[in-house]
Amino acid sequence: MYSVSIDLDRRCYDICIGRNIDLVGAILASKLSAGKAVVVTNAIVGKLHQDRIVAMLEEVFEEVLVIQLPDGESYKTWDSLNHIFTSLLNWECDRKTVMFALGGGVVGDITGFAAATYMRGIPFVQLPTTLLAQVDSSVGGKTAINHPLGKNMIGAFYQPRLVVCDLNTLETLPIRELRAGLAEVIKYGPIADIGFMEWLEGSVDKVLAKDSSALAHVVQRSCEIKAWVVSQDEKEAGLRAILNFGHTFGHAIEAGMGYGVWLHGEGVAAGMVMAAELSRRLGLVDAAFVERLTALIARAGLPTKGPVLDAADNAGRYLELMRIDKKSEGGEIRFVLIDGPGKAVVRAAPDALVREVIDACCG
Amino acid sequence: MYSVSIDLDRRCYDICIGRNIDLVGAILASKLSAGKAVVVTNAIVGKLHQDRIVAMLEEVFEEVLVIQLPDGESYKTWDSLNHIFTSLLNWECDRKTVMFALGGGVVGDITGFAAATYMRGIPFVQLPTTLLAQVDSSVGGKTAINHPLGKNMIGAFYQPRLVVCDLNTLETLPIRELRAGLAEVIKYGPIADIGFMEWLEGSVDKVLAKDSSALAHVVQRSCEIKAWVVSQDEKEAGLRAILNFGHTFGHAIEAGMGYGVWLHGEGVAAGMVMAAELSRRLGLVDAAFVERLTALIARAGLPTKGPVLDAADNAGRYLELMRIDKKSEGGEIRFVLIDGPGKAVVRAAPDALVREVIDACCG
Numbered sequence: 001m002y003s004v005s006i007d008l009d010r011r012c013y014d015i016c017i018g019r020n021i022d023l024v025g026a027i028l029a030s031k032l033s034a035g036k037a038v039v040v041t042n043a044i045v046g047k048l049h050q051d052r053i054v055a056m057l058e059e060v061f062e063e064v065l066v067i068q069l070p071d072g073e074s075y076k077t078w079d080s081l082n083h084i085f086t087s088l089l090n091w092e093c094d095r096k097t098v099m100f101a102l103g104g105g106v107v108g109d110i111t112g113f114a115a116a117t118y119m120r121g122i123p124f125v126q127l128p129t130t131l132l133a134q135v136d137s138s139v140g141g142k143t144a145i146n147h148p149l150g151k152n153m154i155g156a157f158y159q160p161r162l163v164v165c166d167l168n169t170l171e172t173l174p175i176r177e178l179r180a181g182l183a184e185v186i187k188y189g190p191i192a193d194i195g196f197m198e199w200l201e202g203s204v205d206k207v208l209a210k211d212s213s214a215l216a217h218v219v220q221r222s223c224e225i226k227a228w229v230v231s232q233d234e235k236e237a238g239l240r241a242i243l244n245f246g247h248t249f250g251h252a253i254e255a256g257m258g259y260g261v262w263l264h265g266e267g268v269a270a271g272m273v274m275a276a277e278l279s280r281r282l283g284l285v286d287a288a289f290v291e292r293l294t295a296l297i298a299r300a301g302l303p304t305k306g307p308v309l310d311a312a313d314n315a316g317r318y319l320e321l322m323r324i325d326k327k328s329e330g331g332e333i334r335f336v337l338i339d340g341p342g343k344a345v346v347r348a349a350p351d352a353l354v355r356e357v358i359d360a361c362c363g
Numbered sequence: 364m365y366s367v368s369i370d371l372d373r374r375c376y377d378i379c380i381g382r383n384i385d386l387v388g389a390i391l392a393s394k395l396s397a398g399k400a401v402v403v404t405n406a407i408v409g410k411l412h413q414d415r416i417v418a419m420l421e422e423v424f425e426e427v428l429v430i431q432l433p434d435g436e437s438y439k440t441w442d443s444l445n446h447i448f449t450s451l452l453n454w455e456c457d458r459k460t461v462m463f464a465l466g467g468g469v470v471g472d473i474t475g476f477a478a479a480t481y482m483r484g485i486p487f488v489q490l491p492t493t494l495l496a497q498v499d500s501s502v503g504g505k506t507a508i509n510h511p512l513g514k515n516m517i518g519a520f521y522q523p524r525l526v527v528c529d530l531n532t533l534e535t536l537p538i539r540e541l542r543a544g545l546a547e548v549i550k551y552g553p554i555a556d557i558g559f560m561e562w563l564e565g566s567v568d569k570v571l572a573k574d575s576s577a578l579a580h581v582v583q584r585s586c587e588i589k590a591w592v593v594s595q596d597e598k599e600a601g602l603r604a605i606l607n608f609g610h611t612f613g614h615a616i617e618a619g620m621g622y623g624v625w626l627h628g629e630g631v632a633a634g635m636v637m638a639a640e641l642s643r644r645l646g647l648v649d650a651a652f653v654e655r656l657t658a659l660i661a662r663a664g665l666p667t668k669g670p671v672l673d674a675a676d677n678a679g680r681y682l683e684l685m686r687i688d689k690k691s692e693g694g695e696i697r698f699v700l701i702d703g704p705g706k707a708v709v710r711a712a713p714d715a716l717v718r719e720v721i722d723a724c725c726g
Binding site for chain 2 (some may be wrong): 035078082085086089090092094095116117118119120121143145147148149150154155156157168235236246285323324326327328329330331
């Protein structure tokens with residue numbers, strides 16, 4: 001087992017990465033034993049992993065309860081959250097109850113937000129079962145639900161007490177989801193570690209074949225980079241925003257297509273190409289780098305072009321959707337751009353140039 | 364103007380107390396100028412104070428928007444919260460938008476929780492207009508909405524950036540609400556400052572007559588005590604729980620009667636008598652102190668006896684309601700008890716003794 005620590009003032013926690021991780025030992029080491037444990041999962045993940053996890057938790061907790069949500073981003077809503085609250089209250093869960101998010105990004109985000117706000121905050125543990133969640137969403141404390149007018153608009157920065165990335169759970173992950181998770185892995189190279197991008201260029205086929213040591217390196221290095229960024233800037237006042245490389249365009253794609261049509265990672269993949277192209281047109285990076293990044297994204301089996309969201313005024317529709325992004329300020333869209341390979345910068349760009357990029361990179 | 368500082372690590376903020384406070388100056392001093400300000404209020408308070416506040420805010424912000432909620436605890440719900448979120452999104456409010464809670468505890472709690480969770484947190488300012496809010500709920504960062512199964516069950520610890528207690532707003536406060544606010548003032552004596560209780564015994568009539576300097580002292584001293592307690596223990600891991608003196612019984616009264624039938628302060632008043640009586644029966648305080656506290660509560664025009672919630676098994680109904688209190692642990696009710704005048708302790712008590720107290724103090 002490999003372990004990465006997140007250091008946030010006095011709230012330090014571990015990310016355990018490996019196979020056959022001793023969950024009981026990790027919980028005891030994090031001083032999380034209590035009366036009740038509540039596992040939140042979805043029907044698909046629950047079927048695969050729930051019995052094993054519950055059996056382990058029963059060694060540490062007096063009572064282990066399970067909440068199964070329907071699967072999918074479209075259920076990351078107030079209704080699902082309220083279902084969790086009602087269950088917790090009906091079970092008389094107190095402030096010492098520990099919640100466990102067993103699943104991908106949706107389960108992690110909603111469980112984290114439930115833990116952040118139930119009785120003003122109870123401890124929770126992330127048990128991510130998708131590559132996306134292991135390399136990105138389970139680490140760093142961003143929790144949220146969607147609002148009909150915007151994704152992740154209601155949420156909190158709330159750190160888990162422990163993250164356990166069991167690589168075994170990736171065995172059953174559908175290939176489309178593995179590819180989508182890879183988008184967030186690819187992201188780390190251009191913004192922070194060009195050496196990691198080089199390694200990926202040589203290893204992407206192994207990763208897609210679920211080679212054990214390649215997967216382990218992918219999760220470890222991604223968590224290390226994310227942990228470093230988050231420890232510099234927990235609340236996204238500055239540096240942390242670079243983790244949203246590709247996300248401004250990507251969120252517009254997800255929203256414009258209707259959530260769930262494109263997976264988050266698929267939107268981010270096409271969005272990274274667009275953000276790299278915008279960087280090039282602003283003179284920050286050369287064409288060779290854009291081609292190199294595009295090639296890696298294509299080899300991962302991810303889209304390199306954005307969809308047409310509006311046949312009449314596609315760029316206008318993208319701009320409209322991007323203006324309600326959480327990073328926008330006073331209606332000005334903030335883009336994460338590549339300022340030379342391995343370095344990111346957050347800045348605005350002229351609408352006309354953004355339109356050119358959208359026209360060139362969609363369809 | 365008098366000012367109290369709350370010191371929480373790196374998140375220090377001021378509580379300004381006085382008449383005709385320079386709101387513009389206070390906002391500028393707190394570095395809160397931005398594009399948009401959103402004032403949340405209710406219909407009654409809005410009619411009295413909204414125009415004046417909006418005019419001042421327009422000196423600092425490019426745009427000032429107002430959300431009016433219906434008045435009352437029964438609207439401290441997800442529906443009201445979602446109405447705020449929808450308005451913020453429709454107005455394209457970004458992370459720099461500053462929210463202002465203009466009203467009593469309900470407006471403050473719901474606005475604070477909206478600010479805590481909109482885009483994972485935006486700045487907010489408390490402009491409390493009731494005595495209860497000025498001496499208690501606007502200070503310390505507790506925010507929440509109610510769940511059908513329990514009051515304040517969904518919320519966050521989220522500090523305002525500034526609290527402005529304008530004593531002028533108390534002029535129009537109905538006497539019943541002034542009395543209810545006094546319950547939270549009376550509370551500070553038994554738990555932390557017996558000298559303040561003595562002062563109140565000599566000044567309660569002046570306070571009820573809205574004597575200017577008496578009101579100022581009430582708000583100042585209450586904020587000082589609360590600021591001291593909260594700075595010791597922001598997240599209610601220990602000491603902060605003493606601020607809930609009278610609240611365990613009080614919450615049961617509010618819930619049992621149906622929210623809004625008894626005001627929060629009225630429930631707390633009767634609850635303090637019950638908690639004091641329980642302290643006496645546990646040998647922590649003498650009968651003379653219980654009588655003294657009961658007399659002060661009576662002079663404030665507040666109830667000294669709890670209502671009968673269930674004619675068949677009143678004590679059983681109270682116990683049932685108290686078991687879902689946020690301070691309970693593993694089903695064990697934690698009471699804030701008086702351990703000698705001016706000192707509080709949090710502990711459990713035998714059910715049989717609690718039943719005796721309820722039987723003696725209700726009806």
